[in-house]
Amino acid sequence: MARSKTILWIVLVAQFMVVLDSTIVTVALPSIGSGLNFDSQLQLQWVINAYILLFGGFLLFGGRAGDLLGRQRLLVIGLLLFGVSSAVNGFAQNPETLIFGRAVQGLGGALISPAVLSIIIVTFGGVRERAKALGVFSAVTASGSAAGMLAGGVLTEWFDWRAIFLVNLPIAALAIFAALRFIPNSKHATEGRTRMDLPGAVTITAGLMLLVYGVVNAAEWGWGSGKVWLLLGAAAALIVVFLVIESVSKQPLVRLGIFKVRALTSANVAMVLMTGGMFVMMFFPTLYLAQVKGYSPIEVGLAYLPWPVAMAVAGTVAQKIIAKAGPKPALWIGLLILAAGLFHLSLLDADSSYAGGVLPGMLLTAIGAGFAWAAMFLVASVGVRPEESGLASGLINTSQQLGSAIGLATLSSVAAAYTLDLLDSGVEANEALVRGFDRGFMIGGIILLVSTAVVIAGIRSSDGRHVAGPDQEAGSEQVPVINLEPALGD
Template identity: 40%
Template sequence: MTATHAAQTLDDRRRWIALVVLCVGMLMIVLDTTVVNVALPSIQEDLGFSAGGLAWVVNAYLIAFGGLLLLAGRLGDLISRRGVFLAGLAVFTLSSIACGLAPSQEVLVAARFVQGVGGALTSAVILGMIVTMFPPGAEQAKAIGVFAFVASAGSSIGLLAGGVLTDAINWHWIFFINVPIGIVTAVLATRLLPRDRGAGLAAGADVLGALLITTALMLLVYTLVKPAADHGWGAPETLGLGALALALGAAFVAREATAATPLVPLRIFRSRNVVGANLIQVLSVAGMFGMFFMGTLYLERVLRYDAMEIGLSFLPGTLLMGGLSLGYTDKLIMRFGARNVMVPGLVLVCGALAWFTQISPDGTYVVDVLPAMVLFGVGGGTAFPALMTLAMAGVEPQDAGLASGLINTTAQVGGAIGLAVLATLSATRAETLTGEGKALGEALTGGYQLAFVVALGLALAALLVAVLVIRPVDPTAAAGGAAPEPPQAERDADRALAQMA
C-alpha cells in the first residue's frame, strides 16, 4: 500500500467515524422528545404539575427548538458549523443537568427552553457538515441515509429508552443520561470534525432579519402547540397570533430581499427541488405524526399497552427503516435517482396510513398495527434519505448550513401542525361519539380513525408535490452547484411518472 493510499484510507475512516459522532449528537436530540413524553406522568406526580402546566415541559422545548433552527443553520455558514455544533452540545448537556436537578416546575420549564436552544444549534448544521465532508455520489448518498435513519427512527427508539429509564430508575435519569453522551460526543467531535471557517460577519450581520424570523417561528410554533390545540383553530387567540406570525414572516422576506448581507439569501429558493423537498417535508411529517402520535395513543388507551410494549410495537418499522437506510437506499438512489426512489417510498407511507384508518376497538397488533409498521418501515427507509438528498442537491457550499437548517425547520413546523390538527380533530370526534352513547374504546378509535384519514390526505398531498414539482437530478450532484442534466433513462422515467399523475 502506498503512502498516498494509506493516507486516503485513514481520511475515509476518519470521515465515517466523524459521521457516527454527528449522528450520535442527532440521536441524543431526537430521543429527548419521546423519552420525555414517556416520563411525563412521573414528572407530573413528582413536581405537582397541572394538566395544562405539564404540556409546557414539552412546549418550552419545541418553541425554542423550532424557532432557532433556521438561524442556527445560517450561523453555521457565517461562523463555523463545527463551532455551532459544539456550542449546541455544550448548551444541551448543561441544560440536561439542570433539567435532571430541577426542584420545581418553573426551573424545569426554563431548563427545557434552554435545552431546546442547544438542540437547535446541534442539529441544524449536521446535514450541512455531511454534504461538505462526503463527495457527491455513493458515499454522500450512504451518509445521508444514515442521518435520515437516525433523524426519523430515533423517536421510536426513545419510547423504549424512556420506558426502561423511568421504570428502572426515575424520571431524572432521562435527562442525566444525556450528560455522558454529550461529553463523549463533544470530545470526539473536537478531535474528528474538520475545522471550518464561515463566510464571516465582517460585512455586517442581519440582526433585524434574525429577530424577525426567530420571533415569527417561535410565535408560529407556540400558536400551533398551545392556543390551536387548546381552543381550536377558529379561536380569536389562535387567529390573532397566527396572523401576527405570518406578518412577521412577510416582514422577514421583505427584509431579506433588500438587506445588503441577508441572513437567508433568497437565492436558495430559486431551486425548484429545494422548495419542493421542504414542502414535502412539511406535509409528510405532519401526516406521519398521525402514525406515531395517534398510533401510540391507540396502543395505550384502546389496546392497553404499557410504555415498553409500545416501544416494541414500533420496533419492526424501525428495524426495516434502518436496514434500508443503512444498506440499500443509497444504492437505489445511485441507480435510479433520488426522485424515483422517493416517490414509491411515499406511496408505501400512504399505504401505512391507509391501513391505520381501518383500526378497530377490539383490534390486535398483528392485524391492525404490524402491517402498517412494515409498510412504513420500507417506505420511510427509502423515501426520507432520498428526500434529504434532494433538499441539499444543487445548494451552493456557502449555503449548506442554511439548507440543513431549513429542512429541519420544515420538519418541526410540519410536526407541530400535524400534532395540533390531528389531536384536535381526534379529541373532538371522540367527544361527539361519546355524546352519542358510544363506548369509550369505540369513541376513541373513531377519533383516531378520523385523524388517520386526515394524515393520509397530507401524505397524499406530499406525494402529489413529489410527482409534479420535484425534478430528477444526477445522483452525483449534491451541495456545491447546479445539478447537471439527468441521464436519458431518468428523464424517460420522469415523463412516465408525470403521465401517470
C-alpha cells in the first residue's frame, strides 16, 4: 500500500504540472504578446492552439503507445518532451519558436495524460481504492487549474513571462527521477504485439491543424480567398485519408464501428460543440481585463480564481444530481447555464466593471461547466464494450481538445474581423475590441444551445444511470469514474 501511494503521488505531480501549465499560460498571454511582438490577436491564440492541437491529435496515439512501450516509459518520454520544450519556450526569442515549443509541449502532454490514468488504474485494482485514487486525481486537477491562474500572475508580474515555462524544469526532472525509481514499466497483458497507428495519428493531426490554420487566417485573407479554401480542402483530404486508414488497419487508432453506439456519438458531438463555444472564456476575458481595463498580470490571475473554484463546487453538486436522476438532466441544465453565462458576457462594454460585467458571466459559465463535465464523460462510456473503455475515454478527451482548438480559432477570427470592420468605420479602439469580444461570446452561447439540443435529442434519460466498471463484481457498490478535467490546453 505504501508503494501504491508513492506511485500515486508521482503521477499526480506530473498531472499537476500539465494542468498548471495550461492555465498559467492563459494569464500571461498579454505579456507574451507584447514581449515577443506578436503581430495580432489571431497569431497570439496559436500559443494556446498549437498545444491543444498536438495534445488532442496524439491523445489516442499516446494511449496506444503505452501498450507497446510500457506505461512508465511512456510517462518518462512525455516528461522529457514537456521539460525540454518548456526550456525552449522559456528562452524563445520570437513567436515562431514559442509556438513550436508549445506544440512539442502538447505532444508531451498527450503522452503524459494517458500514462497517468493508466498507471492509476493498474496500481489500484479494487473499485473503492481506484475511486479514491481518481478522486484525488480530480482534486489535484482542479487545484492545479486554480494554482495556475494565480501563479501565472505572480510569476509574470514579479519576474517575467518566461518564468511560467522555466518553472516546469525542476518539476519535470523530479518526476522523471521518481518514475524511474518507483514505477514499474507495466504493459497491457493481453495486447501481445501492439502496433502503433502512426499514419492515423499523423494524418488526423495534420488535417486538423490545416483546418484551424485556414479558419484563423480567414479573418485576414477573407473567406473567398483561394488560400483559405486550399487549406480547408487539404484538411478535408487528410481527414478522409485518416478514415480510410482506420477502416483498413488491423489495429486502428479509432475503430470506426464504435460510433454506432448512439450515446457515445451524441456525447462526442455535444462535447465538440460545448468546448467549441465555451473556450473563449480562457481567451477573451484575459484580453479584456488586461488591454481594456488595464489589469496587471497578478490582478488577472486573481480575477480568474472564482472560475475553477465555482466549477469544482458545481461538479460536487452535479454528482449528487447524477446519482439520483442520471446524467442527462445535469448535462442539459449545465449547458443552458453555460450559454446564459456567455450571453451575459456578450453585454460587456468598455466601461463595464469586473463585479457587474465579468464576474457574473464567469460564475455562470463555471457552474455550467461543472455540471456538464460531470455528466459528459459518464454518458460517453454508455454501451461501450469493456475492452474498448479506454478508446471511449480517449475519444471524449480528444473531442474536448479539438472542440476547444477549432472553436477558439473560429470565434477569435469572427471577433477580430468584426473589430477591424468597426475600426474602419471610425469606432474607438477599445470599444471596437470589446464589441468584437461580444460577438464571439454571443456566437459561443448559440453553439452551446445547439449542444443542448444534441443532448436532448441524442441521449436517453436512462443512459448512464447504471454504469459499472469492467472490474466491478455483481452486486458490489457502483462507483462511476468521472473525469472533471477542464479544456484548458491540457
